[in-house]
Amino acid sequence: MIQYFHSVKLDREACKGCTNCIKRCPTEAIRVREGKAVILEERCVDCGECIRICPNHAKSAITDPFQRLEDFEYRVALPAPSFYGQFKPDVPPESFLQALLELGFDDVYEVPYAAEAVSLAIRRYLTEHPERRPLISSACPAVVRLMQVRFPALLDQVIPVESPMEVAAHLAKEKAVRERGLDRAKVGAFFITPCAAKVTAAKQPVGNNESNVDGVLSMSAVCGEVLKLLGSSRRNRGPLSKAGGIGIGWGRAGGENVAIGQGSLLAVDGIHSVIGVLEEVEKGKLRGVDYLEAQACIGGCIGGPLAIENPFVARVRMKNLSEISEKQGLQVDAAEVARLYAGGLFTMKKQVEPRPVMQLDRDVARAISMVEALEKTVAELPGLDCGSCGSPSCRTLAEDIVRGVAFETDCVFKLRDRVQVLAQEVLELARKVPPAMGQKGPGAGREGQDG
Amino acid sequence: MAQPVKGLDFSAAGEAAGRVKKTLQQIGVQPSVVRRVAIVTYEVEMNIVIHARQGTLRTAIAPGRVEVVAEDEGPGIADIEQAMEEGFSTAPDQIREMGFGAGMGLPNIRRCSDELSIVSTIGRGVRMRSVISGW
Numbered sequence: 306m307i308q309y310f311h312s313v314k315l316d317r318e319a320c321k322g323c324t325n326c327i328k329r330c331p332t333e334a335i336r337v338r339e340g341k342a343v344i345l346e347e348r349c350v351d352c353g354e355c356i357r358i359c360p361n362h363a364k365s366a367i368t369d370p371f372q373r374l375e376d377f378e379y380r381v382a383l384p385a386p387s388f389y390g391q392f393k394p395d396v397p398p399e400s401f402l403q404a405l406l407e408l409g410f411d412d413v414y415e416v417p418y419a420a421e422a423v424s425l426a427i428r429r430y431l432t433e434h435p436e437r438r439p440l441i442s443s444a445c446p447a448v449v450r451l452m453q454v455r456f457p458a459l460l461d462q463v464i465p466v467e468s469p470m471e472v473a474a475h476l477a478k479e480k481a482v483r484e485r486g487l488d489r490a491k492v493g494a495f496f497i498t499p500c501a502a503k504v505t506a507a508k509q510p511v512g513n514n515e516s517n518v519d520g521v522l523s524m525s526a527v528c529g530e531v532l533k534l535l536g537s538s539r540r541n542r543g544p545l546s547k548a549g550g551i552g553i554g555w556g557r558a559g560g561e562n563v564a565i566g567q568g569s570l571l572a573v574d575g576i577h578s579v580i581g582v583l584e585e586v587e588k589g590k591l592r593g594v595d596y597l598e599a600q601a602c603i604g605g606c607i608g609g610p611l612a613i614e615n616p617f618v619a620r621v622r623m624k625n626l627s628e629i630s631e632k633q634g635l636q637v638d639a640a641e642v643a644r645l646y647a648g649g650l651f652t653m654k655k656q657v658e659p660r661p662v663m664q665l666d667r668d669v670a671r672a673i674s675m676v677e678a679l680e681k682t683v684a685e686l687p688g689l690d691c692g693s694c695g696s697p698s699c700r701t702l703a704e705d706i707v708r709g710v711a712f713e714t715d716c717v718f719k720l721r722d723r724v725q726v727l728a729q730e731v732l733e734l735a736r737k738v739p740p741a742m743g744q745k746g747p748g749a750g751r752e753g754q755d756g
Numbered sequence: 757m758a759q760p761v762k763g764l765d766f767s768a769a770g771e772a773a774g775r776v777k778k779t780l781q782q783i784g785v786q787p788s789v790v791r792r793v794a795i796v797t798y799e800v801e802m803n804i805v806i807h808a809r810q811g812t813l814r815t816a817i818a819p820g821r822v823e824v825v826a827e828d829e830g831p832g833i834a835d836i837e838q839a840m841e842e843g844f845s846t847a848p849d850q851i852r853e854m855g856f857g858a859g860m861g862l863p864n865i866r867r868c869s870d871e872l873s874i875v876s877t878i879g880r881g882v883r884m885r886s887v888i889s890g891w
Contacts (some may be wrong), residue, residue: 443872458787486866572788584774587791589864664784669819672783676817680757704782 309346313356317341319363320458324692324755327362331576335395336705337695347662352576352601353610358572359360366501366611367524374409377493377519379485381477382410383470386417386556387476387499387606390619391528391624396535398626402545404534408527410495414477419550421637422467422476424551424564426651427466429643431568431595439571439586439594442561446506447601448579449657456583457659460471463595465653469555470496470503472500472651493519497527499556500602512653524611539656549636550627554646557623558605561598565720568595575603603751610753630747665708675707682706687718757815761804763830764852767829769805770888772813780843783817789891792868793822797884805839806847808881809832821889828883832876840866849852 322340327333335355342355342363356364374380390402401415401609423444431440441462442723443449452459481492483729496518508519540561549659554560571594573582579599585591602608604616614622645651665679666672682703685700689699694715696702707710714720757779759772777794785793804811808830816823833839839846840862849858866872870887871887 429846455781458791460787584770587777587794588770588773589795661779661784663781665782667784669784673817673819676779676782 309348309349310505311343311344311346311351311607312368312501312508312510313349313351313353314365314367315342316363316365319361320359321361321363321495323360324695324697325358325360327692327697329358330352330697331451332582333697333701337692344596345399345662346541348454349455350447351500351505352447352451353501355408356501356610365525366498366499367506368504368526368611369495369520371409371522373520374468374493374495378491379481379487380410380493380495381412381414381481381584382408383414383416383473383477383494383518383526385388385470385494385497385503385606385610386420386553386623388497388524388556389553390556390607390623391415391524391614392532392622393673394622398546398548398650399544400535401531403542404531404537406525406542406545406602407534407537408530412477412481412542414473414480414494415546415548415552416469416473416496417548417555417627419473419476419552419634420555420561420564421552421635422642422645423466423469423472423548424555424561425637425642426633426646427464427565427596428567429435429646430464430466431565438589438595441586442599443512443653443657444468444555444561444598445502445600446511446705447500447502447576448599448730449511450502450505450660451576451601453580453657453660454585454662454664455580457661458586458720459586460657460659462586463657465651465656466510466651468506469552470506471510471513471517473751474519475650478517495520495522497524498524498551499524499606499612501610502601510657511657514654524609525613528613534746546634547636549633550629551635552622552637554627556606557620558600558603558608559598560605560623560627565596569593570596570598572598573609574600574605576601585603589683597624634672640663677705679703682713685713686716689718691717693717721754757817759813760815761801761811761826761828762770763807763809763811763828765806769802773801776815779815780817780822785817785822786843786862786891789822789888791887793824794887795868796824799865800824800877800884800886802828802856803861803882804830806851809883820891821887824886824888826884827881829881832878832880832881833874834872834878836876844882 806827811828845859
């Protein structure tokens with residue numbers, strides 16, 4: 306079996322074994338066992354819903370420590386578009402980008418700048434491939450992984466264009482090699498992430514054999530440091546901020562579609578809403594749509610579990626930043642992007658494969674009989690979906706039972722029924738008195754009967 | 757697998773087809789086939805919801821073959837050939853306003869089926885049988 310890397314991790318000490326996360330998980334990837342949540346690795350898509358819902362903060366996104374910077378001679382920071390929404394309006398992008406240099410980076414390559422180039426690549430791909438509709442954005446790694454698990458039939462509609470993070474990492478390294486004459490292996494590209502899914506995308510990419518991203522730092526941790534360092538720039542390297550509003554806008558829901566700006570576009574955010582729209586695509590109902598922007602977090606990347614600013618506040622900030630420079634249009638050089646496109650820079654190197662984790666058994670005939678057993682089991686369960694058994698719903702418990710990893714008596718109501726039957730039997734037995742002590746048994750004679 | 761479908765119940769519309777899809781995924785049917793079955797079951801379920809009083813959606817799954825049988829009690833289809841034409845619809849205006857009844861249901865079902873038969877008695881109802889095979 307494939308070993309999956311996951312950024313979403315459980316703190317066993319903090320977990321109280323409640324049922325909040327199991328009910329929220331879009332791929333039914335969590336069970337409660339022995340009083341603690343257990344994540345089923347092959348099903349988890351690192352969307353971060355459990356991180357948000359956990360009242361005990363027992364779930365978190367694992368990112369790389371700052372010490373990872375020491376592994377490289379030359380370090381480039383790759384701030385995500387959502388990073389731009391984390392600061393007060395009086396802090397211009399140039400200030401917080403300069404502060405990144407204070408933090409130990411040698412250069413900054415703006416992911417929003419790469420996002421502009423990716424927008425052009427997507428436009429081009431849409432024009433060149435009118436046969437598949439709608440094409441679905443590959444930018445949100447949680448959505449792509451959700452499709453691997455729940456919508457495998459739609460994977461050939463995922464646009465095979467690399468994400469802005471990946472393109473930024475590649476271009477940042479090329480720039481360092483070109484301008485500094487450095488050995489590529491000595492250049493470290495560090496993405497500043499708002500979410501767990503991007504960590505997983507960098508450690509275990511699905512559209513590529515390996516990522517150009519060498520490390521992923523938590524946006525909340527970086528913001529904390531940057532806020533302390535604002536205004537203390539000594540290493541001023543001249544303007545670092547060159548991305549325009551179109552690229553920055555990618556950090557909020559709908560921004561990617563604004564950047565694409567051609568054809569019939571649909572944007573959806575929040576993983577449970579994304580599932581609803583993907584179901585429509587699966588039924589063949591959205592053929593009139595050219596491109597689908599789909600983001601797992603409500604509000605887009607600014608709603609990521611590692612973003613510090615309230616997503617609604619961040620959205621206003623992003624909107625203002627975008628509008629200021631949207632009028633300037635794209636900041637990237639279209640001719641240069643066209644050259645890179647022809648060179649295959651934006652193209653994913655491999656097809657995204659399905660993860661057939663819903664399958665009950667590899668043998669179809671056996672799986673069919675298991676489905677029949679599952680339906681019978683579901684009919685016997687109370688249908689309350691209480692979660693006390695540790696599975697998210699009665700149907701999932703039935704699935705776990707036929708898979709052989711749970712028992713019917715895991716259901717507290719079934720257990721109670723069994724106890725009741727047992728208690729009744731015990732009572733009946735207790736009432737039985739031996740005939741010698743006065744009870745009339747079936748073999749009793751005629752003695753005592755009135756003649 | 758037999759599931760009842762209620763006419764004009766738009767809040768539950770699509771749920772029966774959704775359960776069929778989940779079952780096929782659990783069986784491990786290949787994604788492209790699951791999608792074809794999903795379209796057939798969804799469209800026929802919607803036909804029952806839009807046009808009939810009630811009906812039943814039955815799915816029989818064997819290795820390499822899925823059979824979908826939908827039976828309803830409703831007005832029936834007057835001209836099946838005509839109903840197969842893209843864009844032909846008898847759905848009332850209020851249903852079209854909800855975004856349904858575009859006249860693509862039966863053409864989509866035909867496109868996704870390997871075998872298809874539709875039998876109708878006017879005033880009684882429709883029986884549709886679709887087979888998706890060869891996987």
